[in-house]
Amino acid sequence: xxxxxxxxxxxxxxxxxxxxxxxxxxxxxxxxxxxxxxxxxxxxxxxxxxxxxxxxxxxxxxxxxxxxxxxxxxxxxxxxxxxxxxxxxxxxxxxxxxxxxxxxxxxxxxxxxxxxxxxxxxxxxxxxxxxxxxxxxxxxxxxxxxxxxxxxxxxxxxxxxxxxxxxxxxxxxxxxxxxxxxxxxxxxxxxxxxxxxxxxxxxxxxxxxxxxxxxxxxxxxxxxxxxxxxxxxxxxxxxxxxxxxxxxxxxxxxxxxxxxxxxxxxxxxxxxxxxxxxxxxxxxxxxx
Amino acid sequence: xxxxxxxxxxxxxxxxxxxxxxxxxxxxxxxxxxxxxxxxxxxxxxxxxxxxxxxxxxxxxxxxxxxxxxxxxxxxxxxxxxxxxxxxxxxxxxxxxxxxxxxxxxxxxxxxxxxxxxxxxxxxxxxxxxxxxxxxxxxxxxxxxxxxxxxxxxxxxxxxxxxxxxxxxxxxxxxxxxxxxxxxxxxxxxxxxxxxxxxxxxxxxxxxxxxxxxxxxxxxxxxxxxxxxxxxxxxxxxxxxxxxxxxxxxxxxxxxxxxxxxxxxxxxxxxxxxxxxxxxxxxxxxxxxxxxxxxxxxxxxxxxxxxxxxxxxxxxxxxxxxxx
Ligand SMILES: Cc1cc2nc3c(=O)[nH]c(=O)nc-3n(C[C@H](O)[C@H](O)[C@H](O)COP(=O)(O)OP(=O)(O)OC[C@H]3O[C@@H](n4cnc5c(N)ncnc54)[C@H](O)[C@@H]3O)c2cc1C
Numbered sequence: 106x107x108x109x110x111x112x113x114x115x116x117x118x119x120x121x122x123x124x125x126x127x128x129x130x131x132x133x134x135x136x137x138x139x140x141x142x143x144x145x146x147x148x149x150x151x152x153x154x155x156x157x158x159x160x161x162x163x164x165x166x167x168x169x170x171x172x173x174x175x176x177x178x179x180x181x182x183x184x185x186x187x188x189x190x191x192x193x194x195x196x197x198x199x200x201x202x203x204x205x206x207x208x209x210x211x212x213x214x215x216x217x218x219x220x221x222x223x224x225x226x227x228x229x230x231x232x233x234x235x236x237x238x239x240x241x242x243x244x245x246x247x248x249x250x251x252x253x254x255x256x257x258x259x260x261x262x263x264x265x266x267x268x269x270x271x272x273x274x275x276x277x278x279x280x281x282x283x284x285x286x287x288x289x290x291x292x293x294x295x296x297x298x299x300x301x302x303x304x305x306x307x308x309x310x311x312x313x314x315x316x317x318x319x320x321x322x323x324x325x326x327x328x329x330x331x332x333x334x335x336x337x338x339x340x341x342x343x344x345x346x347x348x349x350x351x352x353x354x355x356x357x358x359x360x361x362x363x364x365x366x367x368x369x370x371x372x373x374x375x376x377x378x379x380x381x382x383x384x385x386x387x388x389x390x391x392x393x
Numbered sequence: 394x395x396x397x398x399x400x401x402x403x404x405x406x407x408x409x410x411x412x413x414x415x416x417x418x419x420x421x422x423x424x425x426x427x428x429x430x431x432x433x434x435x436x437x438x439x440x441x442x443x444x445x446x447x448x449x450x451x452x453x454x455x456x457x458x459x460x461x462x463x464x465x466x467x468x469x470x471x472x473x474x475x476x477x478x479x480x481x482x483x484x485x486x487x488x489x490x491x492x493x494x495x496x497x498x499x500x501x502x503x504x505x506x507x508x509x510x511x512x513x514x515x516x517x518x519x520x521x522x523x524x525x526x527x528x529x530x531x532x533x534x535x536x537x538x539x540x541x542x543x544x545x546x547x548x549x550x551x552x553x554x555x556x557x558x559x560x561x562x563x564x565x566x567x568x569x570x571x572x573x574x575x576x577x578x579x580x581x582x583x584x585x586x587x588x589x590x591x592x593x594x595x596x597x598x599x600x601x602x603x604x605x606x607x608x609x610x611x612x613x614x615x616x617x618x619x620x621x622x623x624x625x626x627x628x629x630x631x632x633x634x635x636x637x638x639x640x641x642x643x644x645x646x647x648x649x650x651x652x653x654x655x656x657x658x659x660x661x662x663x664x665x666x667x668x669x670x671x672x673x674x675x676x677x678x679x680x681x682x683x684x685x686x687x688x689x690x691x692x693x694x695x696x697x698x699x700x701x702x703x704x705x706x707x708x709x710x711x712x713x714x715x716x717x
Contacts, residue, residue: 207644293582293584293701294584295584295621295622295641295700295701296621296622296641296643296644296646296647297586297644297646297647298644298645298646298647299644300641303701372626372633372634372639373639374700374701374702375702378583378701378702378705378706381705381709382581382582382583382701382705385580385581385582385705386581386582388581389581
């Protein structure tokens with residue numbers, strides 16, 4: 106592993122550095138918990154790492170409550186995010202973070218890194234997909250564009266980010282409109298921490314005072330090339346009263362979720378197991 | 394279950410050598426054949442020597458693991474170190490004490506049998522007179538007989554090398570253990586969580602309560618890994634999970650409450666009555682866990698580790714058979 110680093114301190118510096126390196130092979134480094142293991146395996150020659158760890162820009166580092174939601178800077182760590190009071194209202198987010206690796210890794214790992222690494226097993230990314238989050242992308246011209254996280258991933262380890270762009274923040278919308286929520290993150294694995302999900306289920310259902318679903322977000326991880334938002338399952342559950350769902354409705358919901366899954370078999374688990382366990386979990390969320 | 398408690402003679406010798414040196418300031422160096430791999434043998438050997446010689450732990454240094462200088466030993470296995478290296482140490486201490494006592498008896502003008510080793514002194518029970526232990530060492534070295542206070546001893550347990558059928562009295566003594574576990578099975582995912590482990594184990598005499606608890610906890614944790622997640626997966630002779638990324642050890646979050654009930658017996662052949670005890674806590678664990686899981690499910694899973702996949706498959710097959 107051999108690379109040079111450049112450490113911009115301000116956003117102006119950062120954008121200049123990105124601009125100046127358009128012809129070079131460069132990567133961003135935030136918490137390095139994905140980048141270093143990756144570079145250990147594939148030794149890229151002449152690599153430059155643009156180190157984001159010392160960037161002093163609140164838009165990149167802070168977690169802010171805005172009028173209709175919460176904005177999380179790409180460089181906020183998992184630990185920062187866990188201690189954010191406003192996020193306590195979003196169990197899917199908290200549970201996803203708490204399921205990620207270990208305390209030590211969480212204190213280094215950033216939310217932006219989890220998204221940009223674009224792993225189908227990204228736990229926090231999976232929660233953010235269920236929450237319909239929006240990615241705020243900055244380019245070298247200092248212009249921003251916003252794209253739904255559902256459209257951010259293009260495959261295993263690939264995203265829509267262009268070479269002259271960087272992820273600045275992610276925005277979780279619509280948090281105020283729920284009366285109650287049915288929200289959580291289920292990670293299926295062989296042990297209780299330091300585990301890559303065999304399959305995962307992130308769900309965030311907003312309910313009115315009668316238990317009718319007014320807004321639904323359900324995403325699955327580790328069972329397809331990228332994290333999948335299960336649109337038809339969400340549409341199916343909208344308007345239903347979760348207190349009186351029939352067994353057939355629960356199964357229909359689970360079946361619809363599974364239409365987005367195409368799991369593989371590997372040494373950790375078979376495709377059969379991933380499907381069966383995930384289907385069971387889909388039904389189980391209504392037990393709460 | 395039954396386990397070896399006094400080493401295991403899987404090699405023609407299961408012995409351990411010890412060399413002791415006491416310097417003119419009363420500091421003791423223990424050169425032991427046994428190795429320290431984190432199990433706490435340095436502490437327990439120093440405790441034994443301190444007890445016998447009546448000197449403080451701070452006066453004792455344990456040197457081990459360097460095969461250029463250390464005496465013979467077969468290694469850290471068979472729960473043998475406290476028992477075998479402990480007996481070896483006590484054998485060496487006995488010779489060292491004789492040497493010191495014979496010089497002290499001259500200095501104190503008394504018979505060796507009236508001497509006591511305590512508080513860093515060698516004291517006559519009869520007259521109450523005493524000499525500091527380091528002074529006796531100096532009297533040995535700097536005056537006739539001009540001898541160093543150094544001794545060596547080799548201990549070989551009474552056990553026998555196994556015969557061709559792997560039978561025989563393979564250990565210096567034997568220990569007994571039982572475990573009960575409480576588990577929870579998630580019937581949606583097949584994941585087994587162990588909630589409580591109760592360990593009842595014959596350990597001879599407890600020498601170091603904290604040390605023994607550490608060994609029990611460590612053994613049980615290995616046993617849980619053995620039961621639930623640890624496995625080397627091969628395909629055509631290739632190991633498919635050669636790193637700790639895919640070879641799954643248990644993590645802190647997987648570990649239940651471990652309740653340890655030492656059953657103290659007095660092992661006559663053991664140092665201060667102790668027996669080897671460190672492997673026994675990992676052997677019953679997977680068996681108890683497998684029994685608990687089959688108790689819940691009504692089906693047995695007969696291969697380890699009991700992964701969520703195997704459990705879910707068992708649940709699935711059972712319900713298929715029941716509806717068929
Ligand atoms: C032992 C261990 C256990 C783990 N367990 C889990 C787990 O349980 N669940 C899980 O989801 N992940 C897990 N991970 C993966 C990793 O910790 C997370 O994905 C983490 O969030 C990555 O963040 P980072 O800041 O370390 O990213 P980095 O390693 O710094 O970067 C990751 C990638 O994102 C790019 N990048 C970073 N920031 C930006 C940005 N602002 N804009 C554009 N690109 C950017 C980098 O160039 C790189 O390609 C684990 C990692 C390790 C080492």
